[in-house]
Amino acid sequence: GQNIDQPTEMTATEGAIVQINCTYQTSGFNGLFWYQQHAGEAPTFLSYNVLDGLEEKGRFSSFLSRSKGYSYLLLKELQMKDSASYLCAVRDSSGGSYIPTFGRGTSLIVHP
Amino acid sequence: DGGITQSPKYLFRKEGQNVTLSCEQNLNHDAMYWYRQDPGQGLRLIYYSQIVNDFQKGDIAEGYSVSREKKESFPLTVTSAQKNPTAFYLCASNVARDYNEQFFGPGTRLTVL
Numbered sequence: 001g002q003n004i005d006q007p008t009e010m011t012a013t014e015g016a017i018v019q020i021n022c023t024y025q026t027s028g029f030n031g032l033f034w035y036q037q038h039a040g041e042a043p044t045f046l047s048y049n050v051l052d053g054l055e056e057k058g059r060f061s062s063f064l065s066r067s068k069g070y071s072y073l074l075l076k077e078l079q080m081k082d083s084a085s086y087l088c089a090v091r092d093s094s095g096g097s098y099i100p101t102f103g104r105g106t107s108l109i110v111h112p
Numbered sequence: 113d114g115g116i117t118q119s120p121k122y123l124f125r126k127e128g129q130n131v132t133l134s135c136e137q138n139l140n141h142d143a144m145y146w147y148r149q150d151p152g153q154g155l156r157l158i159y160y161s162q163i164v165n166d167f168q169k170g171d172i173a174e175g176y177s178v179s180r181e182k183k184e185s186f187p188l189t190v191t192s193a194q195k196n197p198t199a200f201y202l203c204a205s206n207v208a209r210d211y212n213e214q215f216f217g218p219g220t221r222l223t224v225l
Contacts, residue, residue: 008152033213042202042216043155087154099145099170100214102154 004103028094116217135203144186
């Protein structure tokens with residue numbers, strides 16, 4: 001299985017940049033996902049990384065280093081609506097299941 | 113509009129009663145999943161199905177049962193054997209197991225009194 005670690009909570013100021021880290025251990029890495037989840041709502045897909053490097057999508061970017069078992073989600077020009085939980089999920093192909101395992105999530109609080 | 117629906121949004125049951133949570137999708141996805149989320153926790157996999165009439169246990173299947181008689185539907189039954197059933201339940205689907213993103217339903221919050 002996977003061991004996924006991300007900070008429990010982070011705070012940041014509106015307009016700033018924040019980086020949310022995720023470290024993982026897995027035997028058959030097959031992709032890393034970031035989801036955003038507002039309180040009481042369903043997670044929504046933000047990004048997918050399977051190769052090393054940075055994927056940019058508007059204000060959000062996600063980085064992956066497979067050799068280090070490390071990813072981060074970078075949020076720029078923070079807005080109040082970015083206050084949410086951010087879930088890191090790792091997909092493992094060993095055993096043939098291809099089912100992502102989710103971390104506990106990082107609760108991001110954006111204040112004025 | 114294509115998507116995943118779960119009903120009801122809130123559900124209350126007495127201890128010892130079985131309860132079934134519905135999940136329907138019109139995205140023509142093969143794979144469907146049930147997750148449980150507790151406060152401050154990530155999503156934990158209960159059951160998943162990659163094709164009609166077939167399903168597999170996830171990490172916390174004890175006390176739950178599922179069926180997949182139709183491609184569009186993947187209902188979850190929370191039985192009286194589940195020791196701690198109060199939680200937020202999320203259903204998800206994707207095109208196939210190794211496709212990228214999962215699409216989630218709005219969730220059902222189950223409270224057992």
